[in-house]
Amino acid sequence: MKNNKLKERLENGPMICAEGFLFEIERRGYMASGEFVPMVSLDNPEVLENLHREFQHAGSDIVEAFTYNGHREKMRVIGKEELLEPLNRAALKIAKKVALDTPKNSKPNLMAGNISNSNIWKYNDKQSQKEVEGMFSEMIGWAIEEGADMLIGETFYYAEEAFKALEVMKKTGLPTVLTISPMGENKMKDGKSVVDTCKELEQLGADVVGLNCFRGPPTMLPFLKEIRAAVKCHVGALPIPYRTSEDYPTFFNLPDRSNCECPSPHGRTFPTALDPHFCNRYEIGKFAKEAYDLGINYLGVCCGANPMLIREVAESIGLKVPASKYRENMKNHFMYGKNKRIPKHMTEYGDKA
Numbered sequence: 001m002k003n004n005k006l007k008e009r010l011e012n013g014p015m016i017c018a019e020g021f022l023f024e025i026e027r028r029g030y031m032a033s034g035e036f037v038p039m040v041s042l043d044n045p046e047v048l049e050n051l052h053r054e055f056q057h058a059g060s061d062i063v064e065a066f067t068y069n070g071h072r073e074k075m076r077v078i079g080k081e082e083l084l085e086p087l088n089r090a091a092l093k094i095a096k097k098v099a100l101d102t103p104k105n106s107k108p109n110l111m112a113g114n115i116s117n118s119n120i121w122k123y124n125d126k127q128s129q130k131e132v133e134g135m136f137s138e139m140i141g142w143a144i145e146e147g148a149d150m151l152i153g154e155t156f157y158y159a160e161e162a163f164k165a166l167e168v169m170k171k172t173g174l175p176t177v178l179t180i181s182p183m184g185e186n187k188m189k190d191g192k193s194v195v196d197t198c199k200e201l202e203q204l205g206a207d208v209v210g211l212n213c214f215r216g217p218p219t220m221l222p223f224l225k226e227i228r229a230a231v232k233c234h235v236g237a238l239p240i241p242y243r244t245s246e247d248y249p250t251f252f253n254l255p256d257r258s259n260c261e262c263p264s265p266h267g268r269t270f271p272t273a274l275d276p277h278f279c280n281r282y283e284i285g286k287f288a289k290e291a292y293d294l295g296i297n298y299l300g301v302c303c304g305a306n307p308m309l310i311r312e313v314a315e316s317i318g319l320k321v322p323a324s325k326y327r328e329n330m331k332n333h334f335m336y337g338k339n340k341r342i343p344k345h346m347t348e349y350g351d352k353a
């Protein structure tokens, strides 16, 4: 067996993977919300490269090629199927370029190819399942050709679609991460329990199993505890940074917190009006530390992530990353600082500010 760089690193400590490119690229103005097709690798490659670099600066060890939703079905929805391969190759090349250019004093980054939920997978429908297998295979093929060091399959809400993704990924011999994303029913859409799905993924040979997306810290952590206890392989934890709850386990149906006077025109907070639910950095740090203390070594943040939160994940588990140079320093604040240069009349004014 080829040496498994991912597993080796995870045996020796934590690894961080920044996800959530969809939301962050949209926030920056380079993608249509709702439609969510990652045309950015072709339309504005410098924007995508820069975001990868910012995540890397903040401590991400893995540069995940932004091919999420860049699959044949989505390209058909927007009538640009002919751009499927160019989009994938461009995203992979950008990720590879950044991974090879790891900042000094950081461990070499790994470039990850990526496949995800197809949205056409249908329970007990051989035709749709065959089509999905074809979509996975072509994307994994391009990832291999562009030099992926590992593969990530993510955001699957059908257990069997996740198994199929892993099967396609395993054929390459590269290290594999497979994270699933149960919806609000708290089980997979084809009826399997979350823990049983992870156990089966381990059996099928995934190096890392776990959860990403849809769930914020409060509704992801309980599942992670069960998964950690049920499998021997490494576990991945990549929540969304939004305050989900028992009543609203995922971000899809979260109502606004305080009768907003300007609700979104499409009638829900997801995906454009979730801001009042955003977790602060300390909540994300606390989550990461708790997950790490459970024995979870593969950590990150999904939709809603930004470099500030990735740095928080890193620092919460004792890592120092390039962006640590600019970590919080309230000592020098003009009203709340303890620096003796701050005049007394200003520190006294702080409570009235």
Ligand SMILES: [Zn+2]
Binding pocket: 019, 020, 212, 213, 214, 302, 303
């Ligand atoms: Zn996500």
